[in-house]
Amino acid sequence: MLYRYGSFIHRNARLVLVVAFVLLIGAGVAGAGVFGRLQSGGFDDPASESSTAQRLIDERFGGTPNLVLLAHAAGGSVDAPEAATAGRELADALAREAGVRDVVSYWATKAPELRSGDGADALVIAHIDGDDTQRRERAGALIDRYATDGAALSVRAGGLAAVNVDVNAQVARSLAIAEAIAVPLTLLLLILVFGSVVSALLPLAVGGVAIMGTFAELSLLGSVTDVSVFAINLTTALGLGLGIDYALLMVSRFREQLGAGMAPDEAVATTVATAGRTILFAAATVATALTALLVFPLYFLRSFAYAGIGVVVIAAVGALVVAPALLAVLGPRVEAGRLPWARRGGPAAESPFWGRVAGAVMRRPALAALPVVLGLLVAASPLAGVSFGTMDEGVLRPGSAGRQVADRVATGFPSNQQAAVDVVLAGHVDKAQLADYARRLSTLDDAAAVTSSAGTYSHGDRTGEGNPALGRADGERLTLTSRLAAKSDEAQRLVRSVRATPAPANAYAGGTDAQFIDTTDAIAARLPLGIAIVALATFLLLFLFTGSIVQPLRALVLNIIGLSATMGVLTWIFQDGHLASWLHISPRPMDTAMTVLMFCIVFGLSMDYEVFLIGRIAELHQRGMPTHEAVVAGLARTGRTVSAAAALLAVSFFAFGTSTVSFLQMFGIGSGLAIILDATLIRGVLVPAILRALGRANWYSPGPLRRLYATVGLREA
Structure with missing residues (x-):
């Protein structure tokens, strides 16, 4: 069957190439906007307790802070008049931005957890609305406006939104550098392997088809479901590599058949029937291995299945359709551009x-x-x-702004906000029951303080007024802070202790460590x-x-x-x-x-x-x-x-x-x-x-x- 198919490709080679070129142009148009349709998240299980807690917080309590502005006082103290004035102006301007809410600053609240131990730094925290893409775009614009050096304050941006901006920018830059390195080096190696410029260009053409086709696939999928932006990296690496691998087999076998004295039509058909069969099976093994990623609930992993399976299939199609059609048109001219020292026919059969x-x-x-x-x-x-x-x-x-802010917050502030545990109680809760629950949570090992609408508690004692914004008729939110390092064994034990504490209503524990556990x-x-x-x-x-x-x-x-x-x-x-x-x-x-x-x-x-x-x-x-x-x-x-x-x-x-x-x-x-x-x-x-x-x-x-x-x-x- 494959031999007959190869003969068909040889007879209709030019028509096949014209159709393939038209489809490739269409894929290029469809895939041009792929970056705008892909998401930067996908690392959490949407059915987990921590994801449920985050959804409830977003829907009922305005979300969690995802933008952190770290302000460093030029004069040495954030309480100096110039620094305090600049800090209040910073927070007020941020609060007026579209898509930004729940802005809290040290200068407005004097909350000790928002001031560094040495008094040189203070925090302004806020929540940016929108999905992953909207938050990334808004955060990028806000960082450009506010993360600047002023006379009184030097401001750096951190938090999840800022980290996503940094990661996405670095991914795009890394992709460009990787392609700039891989493509010329690959072409050089292909020329050395084949000893012919034309033979070397054919595998690159198939690799390009695989990449362009998969970009189009991801762009279409990104318009109907969540797809991770990191799938782009797999597409380029695997598309270029597998496209070249499969085309390498086809071109090598074709040149071998020509060297054995076969006519071009018979050489194309035999190449498809032999190397083509191997390519079909090899592609099936790679695609099958990648289907295992579909069983995981994280769309980060599922996205690599979408990209990987797509690029394998398209690379195989390119090798079995485009490559034999090109070989049929070129015939013996596949040896064109042969290097002086290279033997005719390329790599020996053995x-x-x-x-x-x-x-x-x-x-x-x-x-x-x-x-x-x-x-x-x-x-x-x-x-x-x-x-x-x-x-x-x-x-x-370490030199990136998002990383610097996170490191400073973790080591220089009284409590590590990155390891905070957010607890959501779904349903109406009596204030007395809420206060008792908050008090019991504050007695857990390594807990520093628990804030609720019924009061703030530390080590079983009520230490301050509550935050009314944390209470609603249909639920309550509590925030437990500690001095533990995020994702440490102790922080994970604290989350498990919170989940094991009896609650007056259905309780959902979230936060960084809860998400890590889940x-x-x-x-x-x-x-x-x-x-x-x-x-x-x-x-x-x-x-x-x-x-x-x-x-x-x-x-x-x-x-x-x-x-x-x-x-x-x-x-x-x-x-x-x-x-x-x-x-x-x-x-x-x-x-x-x-x-x-x-x-x-x-x-x-x-x-x-x-x-x-x-x-x-x-x-x-x-x-x-x-x-x-x-x-x-x-x-x-x-x-x-x-x-x-x-x-x-x-x-x-x-x-x-x-x-x-x-x-x-x-x-x-x-x-x-x-x-x-x-x-x-x-x-x-x-x-x-x-x-x-x-x-x-x-x-x-x-x-x-x-x-x-x-x-x-x-x-x-």
Whole structure:
């Protein structure tokens, strides 16, 4: 069927290219406004208790402060007349801004928690209305107007809204830098691999199709559902990398067929029937791994499934439609622009180097595999001390304004507002019951004070008047402050103690630490299902490709070893702080959502190369070649292609190591490292060693499954 399809593409190549060009223009128009439709949030479980608390606060109590202006007194004290006058003018001007409400300043309230311990700094806090995009746009405009240096006060902006502005600006900048690095370097590597300028440009064209098509998909999805802006980064890295990977297979096979003396029409059809089948299966494995992200309630993770599945499908379509049509039009001219030292036909059908590596491993499998396994286990060892966190201002570099404000508030003020626990009581509550509840909350370990409409309490004693704005006929809001560091073990225990305290009505605890607990629990609860989807789907697909139940199990084990080594290295760098000065990062817990994302992406990409290698080995074995000979020949025939594909894809990811947002650095460095490890140590050493050790058992399947494979198996043509 694929051979006939390839013949059809050859006969109608120019028409196919015209249609593809028109569709590409349409995708460009549809995807032009993609950034404006994407959101910067998505890190919380919308069904959690903390999300319910936040919704009730937004609907009934005007929301929580999401903009913090840190004012530093030029004269040394925020109580100096000049500073006080400037502070009141700042708060008054902010209160008059559209979309801003609940402005509270130290100079209006004299609240001690809004003044730093040394008296040099004070806070003005406010709530910015709107969805994620509206808040980001409004916050950006407000920061431009108010975060300035004056004669009496120097003002810096922080809070969630300001951090989102910083992160989004840095993401856009990082994306531009990554593309500026990856595209020229990729083109140079392609020219070196193919030895021909025209051959090198074809994979870049398919990568561009994948990126433009996925931008259009995300733009359309963003108009009907929440999609994270960070999905753009995956689209560019994966679109460029996979588009090039798949086109690399097509172009290499086409040039190989031409070199063997085939006519262009037969070469195109044969290329589609062989490399095209591998691409279909490889794309299915990557897309299947990414579907596991759909089980998580965080739209941050689901967005990567939307982007990842879309870019894989569009990259495969580009490789199976655009690439063969271009090859049909070019024919022998695919060699145009050949470098003087390059051999005609590009990479040889077999790689002597990888053939020698496979032969050496097959002669001494244990001796070759043992040091590799030990090295990977050592690399994985930092996982023994891994801890997890969620996205906050810590992902920004220390010099950014949002990060500076957060650090100053956490260390320089009497109570850490970032670790405050917001409690919402849904329904009417008697004032006496409310006062008793607030008093009991104030006696919890590490609680500094509890503010409610019935009064302010500290350590069981009433210390001040209440805030009437915290009470309504249909509910009450209480705020518990402490001196604990946000997301610390002690802060999490305090949230759990609040939730365990009997309340006079339905109580919902929210705030930074509550959101952290709920997000971590939501991911942990669905993680087994996500892993099961990936494992079972991968097992089924690899069985259909090889006809063996041993090969899927072997692939799963090796992938886990490789992933563990990668995550261990990332823990060593990003959590333990090694190389932190080189990367300009601050050590912090591993980001929970990003770790799950990397697992799914890297697992899928590893299976990509698994298909490239084991498909050729299985094909040779099915033709009657003994296993040890099939392994040597299969690695020799695919080694150069897999190495080139891995290097090109790794470049796309490593480029994000230049980002100024730490979790994007982690994503890029981790993905690139995992790809290199997989294409070299895993596929080059461990796979041949295990195949040699298993011998004939490699291809075992029970009788019923062998008959199933004979009927529906996805064998290489």
